[in-house]
Amino acid sequence: MNPVTYALGIAAASLTLVVVAEMLRRRKLRERHAVWWVLAGIVALAIAVFPGLLTAASNLLGVEVPSNLVFFASIAVLFLVCIQHSAELTSVESRMRNVAEHAALLELRVHELEQRSSSGDAS
């Protein structure tokens, strides 16, 4: 394998891990969302350092072209992460809706209490 390609693979995988680690450190990413990216980064780094791993895995699974295994695994991970995000978005929306309804009711109650107390002052 061309040494430049070899270095490129390692650099890309390392960059991914560094970005995820830095975002975690800055609290811009929660652990539960980062776990997939950390796992993917570690696997990518392992394969970049030891390309033999990929060849071995492909042979084991009967995948003729090793890069196809990479594409397959990547797409599967991205697909699952997308579904997880959609599910989380749904639950966030429903919580936000709950909070909005709650806020509307509280505002009405504050208004009622204010009126009651101001009429109480007047009498």
Next chain:
Amino acid sequence: MPVALSMTLIVMPALNEEETVGAVVAETLRELPGVSCLVVDDGSTDRTAEIARAAGALVARAPYNLGVGGAMRVGFRYARDHGYRAVVQVDSDGQHDPASVPTLLALLDDADVVIGARFAGVGDYRVTGPRWWAMRVLSAFLSAFTGTRLTDTTSGLRATGPRALTLFAQHYPAEYLGDTIESLVIAHRAGCRIAQVPVAMRPRAGGTASHNPVKSAVYLGRAVVALIFALVGAPRSVAADRLEPKAAP
């Protein structure tokens, strides 16, 4: 005994209805003495809330647009927390006649949800073309499902009795068309009885119903999807709700 007007909450979801809401609230309070009227301002950018309050209504303002379903859930929660026995949904654009509310309340003796139906022989409200067919298909299906003859399942005039009120305060659906179709499915699956009563409608103050076949097809498609999700969804039970305020002492 029908539910007394003093135990009834009229809920009006309103989105930018400053031209009509004042008159509708005033007419409602005049026609139905003793009734409470809650206008849920669903994220309006005009003076809807101010005008409704001046006309004598209670006003709850949603911080952003929740849709009719979300607005109605605010109304159901308010009714439950303040001990109302019935909720009647009335449109704030003036197309519903408040005088028909006692007719709906009378039927709550035998049913938990009463729909004010527009095509059931009273009045001259007409919808034609593909949209009519879309509404017919929905009504036919929901009639078969609930075992009651329903001719106008998308009507925005409906009364809810004490049992369905508790259910809806927790589970009123907020998705598109959920407030009309899915709510009936939820109510029926929870063991509530559904009935309809013919009412006369007035023409809408502004805007006309769509007669575009493509729009009607999209409407029917979305309605069918909403219906399928309602049917395959887990049945709702009356469970503890963590975000509840205590009723005012």
